[in-house]
Amino acid sequence: MRKILIIGATSAIAQAVAHRYAQQGHALFLTGRDPERVATIAADLRVRGAVQVESATLDANQIETHQTVLDHAITAMGSIDTVLIAHGVLNDQQTCQASVEDTLDAFQTNALSAIALLTLLANYMEHNAIKGTLAVISSVAGDRGRQSNYVYGAAKAAKSTFLAGLRNRLHSAGIHVLTIKPGFVDTPMTAHLKKGLLWAQPDDVAAGIVKSIEKRRDCVYLPGFWWLIMTIIRAIPESLFKRLTL
Amino acid sequence: MTQRYQSWGRYPKASHQIQTIQWPEDLPNDLTKQIHGALPFGNGRSYGDCCLNDGGLLLDGRFRNRLLAFDAHSGILRCEAGVLLADILELMTPRGWFPAVTPGTKLLTVGGAIANDVHGKNHHRTGSFGDHVHRIGLLRSDGQQLICSPDENTDLFRATIGGIGLTGYILWAEFSLRPISNPYFDMETIRYGNVEDFFQLSSESDQDYEYTLAWLDCQGRGKNLGRGLFMRGNHAPFIPQAQWPKHASRQLNMPIDPPFTLINGLTLKAFNTLYYYKQIRRSQCACVHYDSFFYPLDAIDNWNRIYGPKGFFQYQCVLPQESGQDGIKEILKGIARSGQGSFLGVLKVFGDRQSPGLLSFPRPGSTLALDFPNRGKKTLTLLERFDTIVREAGGAVYIAKDARMSPSSFRHFYPQWQTFKSFVDPGFSSSFWRRVTEESS
Numbered sequence: 001m002r003k004i005l006i007i008g009a010t011s012a013i014a015q016a017v018a019h020r021y022a023q024q025g026h027a028l029f030l031t032g033r034d035p036e037r038v039a040t041i042a043a044d045l046r047v048r049g050a051v052q053v054e055s056a057t058l059d060a061n062q063i064e065t066h067q068t069v070l071d072h073a074i075t076a077m078g079s080i081d082t083v084l085i086a087h088g089v090l091n092d093q094q095t096c097q098a099s100v101e102d103t104l105d106a107f108q109t110n111a112l113s114a115i116a117l118l119t120l121l122a123n124y125m126e127h128n129a130i131k132g133t134l135a136v137i138s139s140v141a142g143d144r145g146r147q148s149n150y151v152y153g154a155a156k157a158a159k160s161t162f163l164a165g166l167r168n169r170l171h172s173a174g175i176h177v178l179t180i181k182p183g184f185v186d187t188p189m190t191a192h193l194k195k196g197l198l199w200a201q202p203d204d205v206a207a208g209i210v211k212s213i214e215k216r217r218d219c220v221y222l223p224g225f226w227w228l229i230m231t232i233i234r235a236i237p238e239s240l241f242k243r244l245t246l
Numbered sequence: 247m248t249q250r251y252q253s254w255g256r257y258p259k260a261s262h263q264i265q266t267i268q269w270p271e272d273l274p275n276d277l278t279k280q281i282h283g284a285l286p287f288g289n290g291r292s293y294g295d296c297c298l299n300d301g302g303l304l305l306d307g308r309f310r311n312r313l314l315a316f317d318a319h320s321g322i323l324r325c326e327a328g329v330l331l332a333d334i335l336e337l338m339t340p341r342g343w344f345p346a347v348t349p350g351t352k353l354l355t356v357g358g359a360i361a362n363d364v365h366g367k368n369h370h371r372t373g374s375f376g377d378h379v380h381r382i383g384l385l386r387s388d389g390q391q392l393i394c395s396p397d398e399n400t401d402l403f404r405a406t407i408g409g410i411g412l413t414g415y416i417l418w419a420e421f422s423l424r425p426i427s428n429p430y431f432d433m434e435t436i437r438y439g440n441v442e443d444f445f446q447l448s449s450e451s452d453q454d455y456e457y458t459l460a461w462l463d464c465q466g467r468g469k470n471l472g473r474g475l476f477m478r479g480n481h482a483p484f485i486p487q488a489q490w491p492k493h494a495s496r497q498l499n500m501p502i503d504p505p506f507t508l509i510n511g512l513t514l515k516a517f518n519t520l521y522y523y524k525q526i527r528r529s530q531c532a533c534v535h536y537d538s539f540f541y542p543l544d545a546i547d548n549w550n551r552i553y554g555p556k557g558f559f560q561y562q563c564v565l566p567q568e569s570g571q572d573g574i575k576e577i578l579k580g581i582a583r584s585g586q587g588s589f590l591g592v593l594k595v596f597g598d599r600q601s602p603g604l605l606s607f608p609r610p611g612s613t614l615a616l617d618f619p620n621r622g623k624k625t626l627t628l629l630e631r632f633d634t635i636v637r638e639a640g641g642a643v644y645i646a647k648d649a650r651m652s653p654s655s656f657r658h659f660y661p662q663w664q665t666f667k668s669f670v671d672p673g674f675s676s677s678f679w680r681r682v683t684e685e686s687s
Contacts, residue, residue, distance in 0.1 A: 012309060015312075023337065043314050047337075048337060049337075188272075
């Protein structure tokens, strides 16, 4: 049985992952900003068959509260061996371009808060010799900066690079670090965007995440075809890429 | 990706603004100012326009898919309205619980099951879905959250069951499941010769069988009029799990829109004749999984595409006991005369009970469901003719399947609509509702 900590439990992808783990009878600790919503999700996971569901209120941007919440989670669960970091915000590129504050806020939410949590969690697992999993939702947007969303993309790139380093560091300790790069996912976060053929459902992405945790993969594109798309996008020479409208 | 915000019959076409409702706070607070108001949208399994709000707002509740509480002693489940029946089946059948009522698809939401007060093969025993609902959490456009039950807000509770989404946004509902010992059914399929035989079989079977239904071969004429296969079944008694029959779920897909309907005189005749004679013996017994017993069509994703881009009409009516037999014969003769065959004909005798909802469809009598490719005026004229037969017989047409009944027919079939109107949320509306109420009669 896994003891799973989910940061950003109200995200649609996190909920879909939690459904699957609950149905398999694992134990979960949820965090999110809104206690009422987190409580609703906790109730759902109990009905679905989770052996234990605990929760705490956490705004990941309040970095000074991280240690307290993590200590609480570890005490409540006995230990934590699987972590899913799923919180994030799809910030508006235009707003960020016009405002230093908004750009830094986006970085705070999409990169720095996760980096802070991962630092604590990595040390916790290493010190306690837990050969667990740190799974983090990054994005295909982090693979290359594009004019339409480079603030979001740059924050996700920071996350991905941080994870690559962490994976390298923790490999010898037997700790699995998983970088998850979803493409377009049809969630409330993206409700305002026009949907096309490339869009995936949160439940399909969740299935990929659960499988990748099981198989201890390093970095996955979800759905898998994004690997091909991003390989092509990364291969375009910068001298040409800068002229494209992407 | 197929277009999500359409009805199952893919007629009429409609365009919408979409608002995703994941939490009660997501409901826009100025709905009464919205042109055409708002309408909750579940999973688009109703056939006509009662799930559409052309030119207005749709409130998409698919992310309200959380189960809130389950009492393993009483079998009472409380869940959000966007939960699919398929999810409940997946989770609850292994624990020995089954929906008290299920229609012929499991891909509908709990909200949709309540809003259309759906029924199934066991109506003669257990009534409609609404009969098993204990409480509903309703969000009105003024922001009020009301609990509706047989004890609280009783009238609004009755209006919301079968209320086609117009009384407010159903946030959650509490309803009973029924205990089962396994996910299997003992089913008997009997080939029968005509309408009289059907009624004979039905009255013999309804006592001993919880689930009964007939599939009709609409090609039958003369003394074969109404011939078909009568299916009757019960939940299988205890079988040790090691001896459960094999169940391989195979999912097919209709991946493309054919440029025209694939249902025509030739394919219909071939299919119906083959199906009618598919079993050699007159009667055949089998122990089958609930997927094959209830949801054979769910095994083909997007089966509705077979009718091509113009879509199709489903026609379901109920005729009172006394006039039922004649009315059904008349409709079947009408199909034969028109040369517009129906691919799927279904016949069932309802139980003798009052439905729980103000606008509920089930009522004592027999119900006939048919579907027709949309051939424009020709098809509309035929269905209009059926409406006349149903009106004269004192029956009704099912709103969840309808895309074309006239305002005057609607008022005739549902004389209580005036009472219902007073419970409609001022911020809510639908294509169906405007169609049947806005014209002067």
